[in-house]
Amino acid sequence: MDNAQRTPTPQDLDTLSRQLGRPVRDVVEIGARCVCGNPLVATTAPRLGSGIPFPTTFYLTHPVITAAVSRLEAAGVMTEMTERLSRDSGLAEAYRRAHEAYLQARNEVGARAGIGEVPEIAGVSAGGMPGRVKCLHVLVGHSLAAGPGVNPLGDEALERIAEWWTPDRCYCEGVWDVQGQAPSRDLSRHTRTQGLGEAELAAKRAARQGGHEADPAREEDSK
Numbered sequence: 001m002d003n004a005q006r007t008p009t010p011q012d013l014d015t016l017s018r019q020l021g022r023p024v025r026d027v028v029e030i031g032a033r034c035v036c037g038n039p040l041v042a043t044t045a046p047r048l049g050s051g052i053p054f055p056t057t058f059y060l061t062h063p064v065i066t067a068a069v070s071r072l073e074a075a076g077v078m079t080e081m082t083e084r085l086s087r088d089s090g091l092a093e094a095y096r097r098a099h100e101a102y103l104q105a106r107n108e109v110g111a112r113a114g115i116g117e118v119p120e121i122a123g124v125s126a127g128g129m130p131g132r133v134k135c136l137h138v139l140v141g142h143s144l145a146a147g148p149g150v151n152p153l154g155d156e157a158l159e160r161i162a163e164w165w166t167p168d169r170c171y172c173e174g175v176w177d178v179q180g181q182a183p184s185r186d187l188s189r190h191t192r193t194q195g196l197g198e199a200e201l202a203a204k205r206a207a208r209q210g211g212h213e214a215d216p217a218r219e220e221d222s223k
């Protein structure tokens, strides 16, 4: 996307709040958009307004994609991928390059946002990269923001959710509340588990304890 497409409009920020069920903070760009123009990925600066370093740059916000990726996680795909990394050196090398690309993209986001170096998180990417897979939402967010061919496991996860979401179609209709005011308080727990059954929820809770996707709102709340 070019700079004009990346720049969040007030309407984008309103939509992000509705997608996430909470007010968004520290979003500096839109990382990827639906064919209809709605945000799919929120890009967060590498240092939050509060001063906290923030390594997770690309945050998946579209509830249809988030729920589909949660289903893959609940089905054990992260363990399977991590296992493949240990015996497929070609995949491991491509994934290591994805880690480097993530760091580079984050530096560029920081530069565009007018934030200098963030030495606290130098060399630290997200989602388990470069050696493991700890959060598929992070990898899919990266793939959507970077385009195909950069993050092999994010690309693969996108292929594996094709029965629920594909990039060529709009899946926005009726997915979030478009009436009334955008959320002004944190309802994210409800949104993030949308569309999951009990077994999937239990697996997701277990996965989260292994260092799951960081949420900038929580990061601040836990300070």
Ligand SMILES: [Zn+2]
Binding pocket: 034, 035, 036, 037, 038, 169, 170, 171, 172, 173
């Ligand atoms: Zn759409």
